[in-house]
Amino acid sequence: MKVRIDSERCQGHGRCYDLAPELFGEDDEGYGHVLGDGAVPPDGERTARLAVSNCPERAIEIL
Amino acid sequence: MTVDERFSRDLRETLKDRPLGVRNEIVTGPVSDWAADFSHTEPEWAADPYPIQDELRQRCPIAHTERFGGGWLPTRYEDVAAVAYDTERFSSRAIIMSNFRPPREIAPIGGAPPISSDPPFHHHARKLLLPAFTKAAVARREAATRAFCHSLIDSFAGRDVVDAAHDYAQHIPMRVIADMLGFPPEDGPRFREFVENALEGVNSPPEERVARMEKLFDYLYAQIRDHVDNPRDDLTTYLINVELGGHKLSPEHVAGTMGLLLIAGVDTTWSAIGASLWHLAKTPADRARLVAEPGLLPTAMEEFLRAYAPVTMARLVKEDMRWNGVDMKADDWVLLSFPAANRDPAQFDRADEVVIDREVNRHAAFGLGIHRCVGSHLARMELRVALEVWLERIPDFGLADPAAVTWSTGQVRGPRTLPVRIG
Numbered sequence: 381m382k383v384r385i386d387s388e389r390c391q392g393h394g395r396c397y398d399l400a401p402e403l404f405g406e407d408d409e410g411y412g413h414v415l416g417d418g419a420v421p422p423d424g425e426r427t428a429r430l431a432v433s434n435c436p437e438r439a440i441e442i443l
Numbered sequence: 444m445t446v447d448e449r450f451s452r453d454l455r456e457t458l459k460d461r462p463l464g465v466r467n468e469i470v471t472g473p474v475s476d477w478a479a480d481f482s483h484t485e486p487e488w489a490a491d492p493y494p495i496q497d498e499l500r501q502r503c504p505i506a507h508t509e510r511f512g513g514g515w516l517p518t519r520y521e522d523v524a525a526v527a528y529d530t531e532r533f534s535s536r537a538i539i540m541s542n543f544r545p546p547r548e549i550a551p552i553g554g555a556p557p558i559s560s561d562p563p564f565h566h567h568a569r570k571l572l573l574p575a576f577t578k579a580a581v582a583r584r585e586a587a588t589r590a591f592c593h594s595l596i597d598s599f600a601g602r603d604v605v606d607a608a609h610d611y612a613q614h615i616p617m618r619v620i621a622d623m624l625g626f627p628p629e630d631g632p633r634f635r636e637f638v639e640n641a642l643e644g645v646n647s648p649p650e651e652r653v654a655r656m657e658k659l660f661d662y663l664y665a666q667i668r669d670h671v672d673n674p675r676d677d678l679t680t681y682l683i684n685v686e687l688g689g690h691k692l693s694p695e696h697v698a699g700t701m702g703l704l705l706i707a708g709v710d711t712t713w714s715a716i717g718a719s720l721w722h723l724a725k726t727p728a729d730r731a732r733l734v735a736e737p738g739l740l741p742t743a744m745e746e747f748l749r750a751y752a753p754v755t756m757a758r759l760v761k762e763d764m765r766w767n768g769v770d771m772k773a774d775d776w777v778l779l780s781f782p783a784a785n786r787d788p789a790q791f792d793r794a795d796e797v798v799i800d801r802e803v804n805r806h807a808a809f810g811l812g813i814h815r816c817v818g819s820h821l822a823r824m825e826l827r828v829a830l831e832v833w834l835e836r837i838p839d840f841g842l843a844d845p846a847a848v849t850w851s852t853g854q855v856r857g858p859r860t861l862p863v864r865i866g
């Protein structure tokens with residue numbers, strides 16, 4: 381599993397890096413970005429789904 | 444020392460130059476039919492807007508009113524989101540639904556950038572503020588905020604009943620924003636007056652509102668001049684010096700953004716802290732669970748933000764148009780109720796219940812799209828710390844007199860009197 385943020389949609393609500401700090405971080409302006417290549421370890425799949433289902437802008441995709 | 448010419452003009456002159464807007468007749472009094480005559484400024488709405496919104500969502504999902512010179516109220520999540528995303532057809536040049544429409548010429552900047560701004564200017568005005576309000580930046584204020592919350596609770600010593608809104612919730616955002624802007628902490632009570640007037644006084648006579656706005660301006664300009672003479676490491680000095688497209692900001696932009704941070708930062712967060720404490724005071728099971736499981740607080744807090752979303756915004760329709768089945772006219776208001784969106788059963792399971800361990804919570808309390816609350820990370824830090832300290836120090840509390848609780852009127856909703864028994 382991999383995660384991706386659509387930067388056109390992201391508005392920096394930060395739900396992703398609040399809920400899944402091992403997968404997402406914030407840039408200097410508070411927008412979310414994926415850490416590393418966005419690969420999700422098997423034990424991180426639940427948190428990845430949690431981030432997806434709490435992003436108000438529906439900006440996170442699971443690939 | 445060089446004099447900054449921008450701030451040496453008399454501010455009243457700046458205000459005198461402003462273009463005229465349009466006023467309408469002020470209509471108050473009981474609402475005859477919420478679908479055709481709604482008003483967010485009547486006591487019934489202030490006391491409990493949720494049943495009204497739920498009923499409208501079923502019966503007339505885009506309600507209308509002739510008050511305030513004409514406006515609309517969408518109550519479905521989908522429609523609220525569509526308006527928030529459509530900055531082409533809905534303007535932010537006014538965001539408080541009142542009896543005054545500022546002139547079209549003030550777009551795309553508006554009186555208080557970036558909240559009053561439209562694209563393309565909005566992006567630049569917003570970008571200036573973002574670095575100071577990231578999660579990492581606001582984390583640096585957590586220790587001071589926590590110490591301040593403790594000092595408020597220390598001051599309750601010996602009392603059985605305290606007003607959780609007035610003696611606790613209110614002071615926290617006031618202190619935090621005063622520190623960030625570099626204003627004297629003892630000026631707190633004056634901010635409260637500015638904030639209440641701006642948000643609650645929409646039906647007062649225009650002369651009074653203009654006089655009050657001028658008072659706020661006087662205060663802000665005095666702070667700006669003091670910062671020009673004595674620059675320091677705070678947001679006011681930052682706004683005075685920062686450049687946008689190679690130029691420093693106009694005096695109106697500096698003062699407008701400072702006014703916005705003061706008004707947007709205080710009432711909103713005060714309301715969120717107060718509504719959360721109100722819920723816990725009247726719901727012993729949720730209170731006991733959070734005391735036992737403090738790790739659940741971040742999840743519970745999002746649910747309080749969803750269910751008691753404090754902020755409703757407004758937009759002005761740009762041109763006559765048919766929109767989702769209704770005929771909107773240019774300069775009609777749209778009351779953008781994030782609280783109504785957050786209780787739409789098409790978007791949330793058990794939408795009308797407070798479920799403190801709700802896992803899927805795509806709420807819109809901080810808005811949607813380009814105007815997402817710049818202060819959301821700060822507000823979340825303040826709300827979490829305020830609740831953590833309260834629950835740690837006062838795990839057992841309840842409403843002292845449910846009938847004595849009062850709520851603010853207008854577009855920011857939260858308890859203003861909240862007597863709780865703590866001893």
Ligand code: HEM
Pocket residue numbers: 527535538557558559569572616620703704707708709711712715752753754755756757781807808809810811813814815816817818819821822
């Ligand atoms: C729980 C507390 C808060 C809530 C619920 C809240 C809610 C909102 C909402 C819904 C908007 C969107 C406005 C729109 O769509 O027109 C907004 C914008 C804004 N808020 Fe907040 N707010 C809160 C606290 C704060 C704080 C603490 C600050 C800063 C000190 C702040 C500063 C702003 C600013 C600057 C904007 C304008 C953003 C823009 O237009 O780009 N807010 N807020």
Ligand code: HEM
Pocket residue numbers: 461462464541542543545549553554555637640641644645648649651652653655656659660695698699700701702703
């Ligand atoms: C071109 C700029 C501006 C124009 C044309 C303007 C015009 C007005 C008018 C006519 C009112 C009365 C509204 C009513 O009767 O409903 C008002 C109220 C208000 N304005 Fe402005 N304004 C401008 C800039 C600003 C700025 C920069 C700020 C923030 C610092 C501000 C803060 C306020 C506040 C807080 C009120 C409410 C006052 C109260 O009722 O206590 N305005 N404005």
Ligand code: SF4
Pocket residue numbers: 385389390391392393394395396397410411412434435436437438439440
């Ligand atoms: S939760 Fe969504 S909008 Fe917020 S930072 Fe993450 S991706 Fe961006």
